[in-house]
Amino acid sequence: xxxxxxxxxxxxxxxxxxxxxxxxxxxxxxxxxxxxxxxxxxxxxxxxxxxxxxxxxxxxxxxxxxxxxxxxxxxxxxxxxxxxxxxxxxxxxxxxxxxxxxxxxxxxxxxxxxxxxxxxxxxxxxxxxxxxxxxxxxxxxxxxxxxxxxxxxxxxxxxxxxxxxxxxxxxxxxxxxxxxxxxxxxxxxxxxxxxxxxxxxxxxxxxxxxxxxxxxxxxxxxxxxxxxxxxxxxxxxxxxxxxxxxxxxxxxxxxxxxxxxxxxxxxxxxxxxxxxxxxxxxxxxxxxxxxxxxxxxxxxxxxxxxxxx
Amino acid sequence: xxxxxxxxxxxxxxxxxxxxxxxxxxxxxxxxxxxxxxxxxxxxxxxxxxxxxxxxxxxxxxxxxxxxxxxxxxxxxxxxxxxxxxxxxxxxxxxxxxxxxxxxxxxxxxxxxxxxxxxxxxxxxxxxxxxxxxxxxxxxxxxxxxxxxxxxxxxxxxxxxxxxxxxxxxxxxxxxxx
Ligand code: SF4
Ligand code: SF4
Numbered sequence: 356x357x358x359x360x361x362x363x364x365x366x367x368x369x370x371x372x373x374x375x376x377x378x379x380x381x382x383x384x385x386x387x388x389x390x391x392x393x394x395x396x397x398x399x400x401x402x403x404x405x406x407x408x409x410x411x412x413x414x415x416x417x418x419x420x421x422x423x424x425x426x427x428x429x430x431x432x433x434x435x436x437x438x439x440x441x442x443x444x445x446x447x448x449x450x451x452x453x454x455x456x457x458x459x460x461x462x463x464x465x466x467x468x469x470x471x472x473x474x475x476x477x478x479x480x481x482x483x484x485x486x487x488x489x490x491x492x493x494x495x496x497x498x499x500x501x502x503x504x505x506x507x508x509x510x511x512x513x514x515x516x517x518x519x520x521x522x523x524x525x526x527x528x529x530x531x532x533x534x535x536x537x538x539x540x541x542x543x544x545x546x547x548x549x550x551x552x553x554x555x556x557x558x559x560x561x562x563x564x565x566x567x568x569x570x571x572x573x574x575x576x577x578x579x580x581x582x583x584x585x586x587x588x589x590x591x592x593x594x595x596x597x598x599x600x601x602x603x604x605x606x607x608x609x610x611x612x613x614x615x616x617x618x619x620x621x622x623x624x625x626x627x628x629x630x631x632x633x634x635x636x637x638x639x640x641x642x643x644x645x646x647x648x649x650x651x652x653x654x655x656x657x658x659x660x661x662x663x664x
Numbered sequence: 665x666x667x668x669x670x671x672x673x674x675x676x677x678x679x680x681x682x683x684x685x686x687x688x689x690x691x692x693x694x695x696x697x698x699x700x701x702x703x704x705x706x707x708x709x710x711x712x713x714x715x716x717x718x719x720x721x722x723x724x725x726x727x728x729x730x731x732x733x734x735x736x737x738x739x740x741x742x743x744x745x746x747x748x749x750x751x752x753x754x755x756x757x758x759x760x761x762x763x764x765x766x767x768x769x770x771x772x773x774x775x776x777x778x779x780x781x782x783x784x785x786x787x788x789x790x791x792x793x794x795x796x797x798x799x800x801x802x803x804x805x806x807x808x809x810x811x812x813x814x815x816x817x818x819x820x821x822x823x824x825x826x827x828x829x830x831x832x833x834x835x836x837x838x839x840x841x842x
Contacts, residue, residue, distance in 0.1 A: 442806075445806075457825070457827075457828060458830060459828045459829075459830050459831065460830050460831035460832075460833075461831060463831060463834075464831050475835065475840070476840055477840055478834065478835045478840060480834050483834065500833075500834065501833045501834065501836060502830075502833060503830075503833050504830055505829065506827035506828065506829060506830075507827060507828055507829075507830045508827065607805065610804040610805065610806050610807055611803070611804060611805070612801070612802060612803065612804075612805050612809075616800070616801075616802075617800075617802045619800060620817070620828065621800075621817070621825065622798065622799045622800030622801075622812075622817065624800075625796070625797065626805055627796075627805045627806075628805065628806065631806075633795075634796075634805070635795060635796030635797055635801070638792075638795040638796065638797050639797055642792075642797070643797070663792060663797060663798060664788075
């Protein structure tokens, strides 16, 4: 499997010879191959390779290198695609302090920038900030995601950002007919965009609206590309695949905080290793009032909402 | 009498010697050792935000000033809304050396460790801040990280958070159709 033969043009040239049954069948096969390659939009090589999880170490390197070449050429600058695996002894946990969040949506746009989401048509936001009435509490029937205001927080309201909850019992993973999505050992639920067939079963299964579909070619201006990417995270996505929050896998597997944690102006967002008793996420769990969203569905999120005061 | 004192001292010393290894062996099996009790300056924090040209304060304040509470002529850009009824500049700023702050017991504190001063009144927030639950951190979740000082987020003279202008709302589905 070389990473080079990727376009229908590079199919073997047909021999100039009188038609015979052997050649006819060969041409049929070749035509079918070309059709498949054209349909997949990415070439035979990508179409027929194994899923990311089944690739050998060497093949992973080839796939990553080929993606780096492809993206670098398309965006006109050096793009890295990491395949960094989960760190041993790490299980990520995320905390969000509802008594602090002011609903400013800084996290939403920091996420778009970091993770190379499509800017418009489709506009893809992995984080949605819900505005809720203090009088009603967490009540989805009255939550407003399209709130507009000169200033936040608006009196009488509180804000609840929602993104992928990295469920321990993820319905999205169970329904995927081709196993293009799965839960990693550090708890991050990932999508292999090259394996995703765009059927959107996972979107309808996710009770948090955390998955998003590229129903058109994503719009990502060249100069706005974040060139530091991960295969299972923020690498540029093709049209027709589903994507979601990955706790900034390209950052957090390298030891950094997710972008939304670092941008939040009120420090409402907490992140760390649940297995480390000294991590701030464990301190949150040990000392604060913590809850998970839609607990009754038993998805067992690794994302915790809490009240620090 | 001296004999008795000597005996007592000896017994105490012995007890101390015995107690120490016992404590150490108790602490040893704990999976991750608790961090040592906090020392001043232990937190790697962002430098405090000074108005350019203001610091060092001794540029102007060369001698201890008048201690009486009053309206300030020069610092008219400071709107003091920090329990203003009961507090005043010299509760936090040292009158003897304006380049430092002071704790309630009079000990000087540099501006880079102002959290020790804030923590005197806001003990619960201080406790949460030290372990990363209050405030924000940037850097490595598993290593080097920067703490923000209280004053990086709160104006010490008017600490309540000011409202923010939110980023634009997401597009509604109907607006995305071409
Ligand atoms: S950046 Fe922080 S305060 Fe602003 S909406 Fe996001 S979580 Fe809330
Ligand atoms: S929040 Fe939705 S997308 Fe994320 S793991 Fe749970 S079910 Fe899957």
